Each structure stands twice: as structure tokens, then as C-alpha cells.
Amino acid sequence: MSPDLVIRGGRLACGTAAVKADCLTDCLVKDGRILDVVPHDPDRTYECESVEATGLVLLPSLIDAHAHLREPGQEYKEDIASGLAAAAAGGFGHVMCMANTRPVNDDASITRDMLDIARRSHPHGPRLHPIGALSKGLRAEELAPMADMAQAGCIAFSNDGLPVASAEFFRRAVEYAATFERIVIDHCEEPTMAPAAGMNEGVVSATLGLKGQPWVAEAAQVARDVLLAEYLNLPIHIAHVSCKASVELIAFAKGRGAPVTAETCPHYLLLTEEACLGYSTRAKVNPPLRTQEDVEAMRLAVEGGVIDIIATDHAPHAEHEKEVEFDLAPCGISGLDTALSLVMSLTPGQILSEARVVEAMCHAPGRIFGIPVNRFAPGDPADVVLYDPHHRWVASRETMRSKSLNTPWLGRTIMGRVTAHFMAGRRIV
Incomplete structure (x- = not known):
């Protein structure tokens, strides 16, 4: 042939x-x-x-398991067409987009509209995979109609940047999603400990006089989730892990056989809290950039397979929104254009192996979320x-x-x- x-x-x-x-x-x-x-x-x-x-x-086309494309409702920051254009240029053939749109993607009709826009704007790819809202309006009061949304095309479910405080509600959501073979993705942040501060609590936050969020705010929620995954024997995916303590908890859970998977992002592999010096709002992200010790832990966790996926957490904002006082600026880093180049910068010195980059940015997300990938076979x-x-x-x-x-x-x-x-x-x- x-x-x-x-x-x-x-x-x-x-x-x-x-x-x-x-x-x-x-x-x-x-x-x-x-x-x-x-x-x-x-x-x-x-x-x-x-x-x-x-x-x-x-390389095989990559899969971004965590992005924000802002459409519907905030197209001045990004829209599906521009986000997928950035993805294509960055090497991503599949983009999983979060539900914190306006209105929230908590209804099958919104999911279908998003997919229709993606097909019309990029008929040959990249492919869009909406992540549906776990709860109506992301309020964690009433479960979203996940069965209908899954049928419409939602690949997973998450409450994204508004973590679910109630363990009972979160348990029921995980159980419900599992009935139609969908995974719940959790943004782990104890919601009473400086939520979305965008700055790690430590020496740099004290130097700048900024309120910071401690690593324990993330790790406490990770601990809850990995225990639930083990108890229920149902998969839970931990989003954008940033600290050493979370890595240790995930490793502990995997060692016990819990069906837990996890991701981190390029900025947690390359930057520390010192990037915020000078009140740089471009480095304000949630969870916040941590210490050098945390960076080293994240790198080892990716190379060792404790962290399964490298995702972008692409979170675009308009220039005027970031050019304000640090406390007032939104959290988020734009990453689809740069992620592959930044991660590959860690391979020449063998901080990460090229094989692990391919696994973490293509094969693992494909396997976890059921997206066909190219292994050159x-x-x-x-x-x-x-x-x-x-x-x-x-x-x-x-x-x-x-x-x-x-x-x-x-x-x-x-x-x-x-x-x-x-x-x-x-x-x-």
C-alpha cells in the first residue's frame, strides 16, 4: 500500500x-x-x-487536560477559535476545557454549542473536549445534569476553581459520574484558607506584605480526595498539583492502590514564588507558585510517574485585568503557546526525560480520559x-x-x- x-x-x-x-x-x-x-x-x-x-x-499531537477557553461569556480574554489556534501552534491536538464560562457549562445545550463552535472554527483540529460543571452554577449545592452532559460530549466533570467543601457532596458527585464512566477532576484548595490568594505564604509574601496561601490548603484537600478514591474505589483526578506535601500524599495513595491520578503545570516545574517579586501579576496563579523545594519535588514526581500529566492550566486574561494591584489581579497564566517549549527545556539536562514528556503530555492523558493517541504504530x-x-x-x-x-x-x-x-x-x- x-x-x-x-x-x-x-x-x-x-x-x-x-x-x-x-x-x-x-x-x-x-x-x-x-x-x-x-x-x-x-x-x-x-x-x-x-x-x-x-x-x-x-512528537505525537499533545493533549491538554486542563485549559480555560472563556467562551461563552468572556470572549475578550479568549474564545474557542483563538484558544484552539494557540493549541495547534503549541502542539496540542486535543484540548479539555473547563466549565467556568459565563454561563457555566452546566447544561447539555451549552456543551453542544461549544463543540459546534469548535467544529466550525477548526474543522480539522485541534479537537475540543468540554469538561462539564460538577454542580449547577459551580455552587456545590445541586449536582449538574451530568448524564445529559456526558451524552452531549463532556469528557469529565469538575467544579474547577470553586472547590467543593462538603465531602459528602463530593462523594455523591464522584459516584454519579462513575455511573457513566466519567472522571471527576478536583481543584484542591481548602476553601477557608486564603482562597485564590495567588501568592504562597512564606518569606516572599512577608517581604511583599501580601496575604499568602499555605501549602497545607492544597494538601488538606488532596488528602480528603485520595482517601475517598481509595474508599470508593473510584477514580479521582487531582488538578494542578503545586507542592511537595501533595506529591507525598498522592504517592502514598497510589502505593495503597487508590485509583488516583494527578497533573501539574509547566510553571510549577520552572518557577518559584520569587517570580512574584516586584508584585508581578503575570506570576499570580492559583494554586500559587511555591518554593524551590516544591519545584524539585514536582520534577521528581513527574519523572517518577507519581504525577501522571503535565497540563497547561491555560488561563487567559486581558491586559487591563492584570495591570492592577497584586491583590486585585485575577489568577492565571496563559500557557498553550509556550507549554511544550518550556517543558522540553528541561530535557537537555535530563531533569525530565523526553520519554516522560511524551507520556505526560500525550499518552497518559489519552489513557486516563479515553482519547485516541498516536504512538507511531x-x-x-x-x-x-x-x-x-x-x-x-x-x-x-x-x-x-x-x-x-x-x-x-x-x-x-x-x-x-x-x-x-x-x-x-x-x-x-
């Missing part, structure tokens, strides 16, 4: 199953699927479309990212696709970038 597309001479990323690491390959595509991956022969010719990938790394979807590890670029309005530029890396030089992105063999970047 002859291919209809060949991606020639790229290096297949470590962690894929097709050929040994560091081997230059030709990736053969037929009818939107991987036909074969063979060692590269510069003298071989193909009677089809050919894309030159010399010097580039071939025959029959897999031909969702392929070409990544140039030597490309230098500056994060700016000219280089980012998101509407919002609220990132601590704005104006900074970043090494490595996506140069092309294919979904089902069709080029989308």
Missing part, C-alpha cells in the same frame, strides 16, 4: 514504540493514519506529498508534531496565537518551537 504523505528524515521522540530512539525515520501516512515508520534512507523516493523534517523531532491517527529544539523565539504578540499574553515569559527568549502540526495527516500549522 502506497502512502499519500511522507514526513522524511525526522528523529522520532523517545517514548514512542515504532523504532529505537535517535533513529532518523520516514513516517508514512495513508488515509489519515500511520501506515509505517521506517529508517530514513536519503536515496529513497516516494510518489506522494513529502515533508522534509531533517533536524526536527517527531500502524493504524494510529496520523497526529504528528514537528518540533525544532534549536529554534529561538521571543514570546510576544507577534509570536503567540492566544488573545492573552499574561505569561511570566512575555518578552523572554524561549528555546524550541513547533514548526508544523498534522492531524489525521492534514497540516493545521
